[in-house]
Amino acid sequence: MSINEAISFLDSLGQFRIKLSLDRINKLTNIFGNPQNFFKSIHVGGTNGKGSVCNFLSKILQYSGYKVGLYTSPHLMDIRERVKINDNLIGEKEFLSLLNIIKERFSNFKEDTPTYFEVLTCLAFLYFKNSGIDFGVIEVGLGGRFDATNVIIPEISIITSISHDHTEYLGKKIEEIAFEKGGIIKKGVPVCFGGKSPTAWKVIKKIANEKGCEAFWLYDKKISFKRIISGGKKGFQIKTLKDDYEVFPSVNGLFQGENIAISIMASEILRERGFNIRKDAILKGIENASIEGRMEILDGKPKIILDGAHNLDAIKKLLISLEEIGIPSFVLLYASMKDKDIENISKILFPKAEKIVLTKVEEIRGEEPENIVKRASLKRDFIIERNFGKALEKAISLSSTSFPLLVTGSLYLVGAFKRSYKR
Structure with a gap:
């Protein structure tokens, strides 16, 4: 099996096929002796910020001397980005070998075969077990209660934030969404919550x-965090009951303060549970973590900002962060999945844009640009270009020093940009 054949096989399972049940992943991991039980783990869920928190914690653990597996989704350019050990992608040979081994056991499932995400989750667990990692930092795919990653028993569970997204699966009320995401909480395992909502916290x-x-809540006044500037560098001051931290991350975004604070909170709890996590490792981990596609700035002419924000809360935080760095307006290259809240996102995002180029990047789930116009209900000019390459070319030509290019609406859009763009 080649890597292209592997991707075709996985795609045949339905990349966006969602079947809310733990039956298949339990059966699949049981077949392979439950590899997820052979290493310590941290489980990270939430609506926004979970990818950033996973990357911060992975780095903190590495600087503490641990061998760390990292499982995240989606990928931007290479499917192997989802499975890493100490920042290194799983090798192509190992990826193909493990996928073949899993595929050979499909006869055990008759018609109800595992999904794309379930297969990759099992593959990651097998790779981590075979590689002898100390810690696995595991990101929830969707929701929590019925997510394929929810077969692990972690050292700590983290729920970064809770807001509206995937409402067709998780519910429309905050209480319903919180219940689904709270499904990763395990008996006797501490949980950290980083969202502002008192309703969700309840x-x-x-x-x-x-x-x-x-249960630990970031907003119960026991932890504080604020923006600081020192020597021209932007950072955050985090105060916990145990220590004070001044951190200067390499990643951009005012919204990262919340993600950094919950990463520090989790690190301190792990230290209390006997793990060797030093303050200097926390500082180095946060300062050296790199997170692609989240307020990622490409300097040049024009300046380009990439952000995978795809729900209302994430878009709000993105706009605040852009204002902070002196970008109140921009040329917008936008695409979205059909199930996103385009109606409300467009109300706050589109008026900030000097020009708007609409495109489509995901054939099955992607919303048609013409439908984005209808759902936005704004009387203004839109440039529609279904071909992504041409859409990108047009958006760049419209950009300038005064109006940099913002690429947002979906991580799949960011991925398409990274595959296509050459400075």
């Missing part, structure tokens, strides 16, 4: 109480 706290575990 649900998280109730689940934690029922399962006999400690």
Whole structure:
């Protein structure tokens, strides 16, 4: 099997096929002796910020001397980005070998075969077990309660934030979404919650109480964080009950303060549980973490900002962060999946744009540019170009020093940009 054949096989399972059940992943991991039980793990869920928190924690653990597996989704350019050990992608040979091994066991499933995400989740667990990692930092794919990653028993569970997204699966009320995401909370395992919503916190706290575990809330006034500037560098001051931190991350975005604070909170809890996580490792981990596609700035002419924000809360945080660095307006290259809240996103995003170029990057789930116009209900000119290469070329030609290019609306759009763009 070649890498292209592997991708074709996985695509045949339906990349966006979602079947809310743990039955298949439990059966699949059982076949292989439950590889997820052979290493310590951290489970990270939430609506926004979970990818950033995973990267911060992976780096913190590495600087603490641990061998760390990192499982995240989606990928931007290479499917192997989803499975890393100490920042190194799984090798192509190992990826293909493990995928073949898993595929050979499909006869055990008859008609109800595992999904794309379930196969990759099992593959990651097998790779981590075979490689002898100390810690696996595992990002939830969707929701939590029925997510394929929810077969692990972690050292700590983290729920970064809770807002509206994937409402067709998780519910339309914050209480319903919090219940689904709170499904990763395990008996006796501490949980950290980083969202601002008291309504969501009430649900998280109730689940934690029922399962006999400690629950920690970023906004209960025991931890504070604020923006600081020192020597021309932007950073954050984080104060916990145990220590003070001044960190200067290499990643951009005012919204990262919340993600950094919850990463520090989790690190301190892990230290209390006996793990060797030093303050200097926390500082180095945060300062050296790199997170592609989240407020990623490409300097040049024109300046280009890449951000995979795809729900209302993430777009709000992106716009605040752009204002902070002196970008109140921009040329916008936008694409979205059909299931996103385009109606409300467009109300706050589109008026900020000097020009708007609409395109499509995902054939099955991607919304048609013409439908984006209808759903936006704004009386203004849009440039529609379904061909992504031509859309990008047009957006760049419209950009300038005064109006840099913002590429946002979907991580799949960011991925398409990275595959196509050559400075």
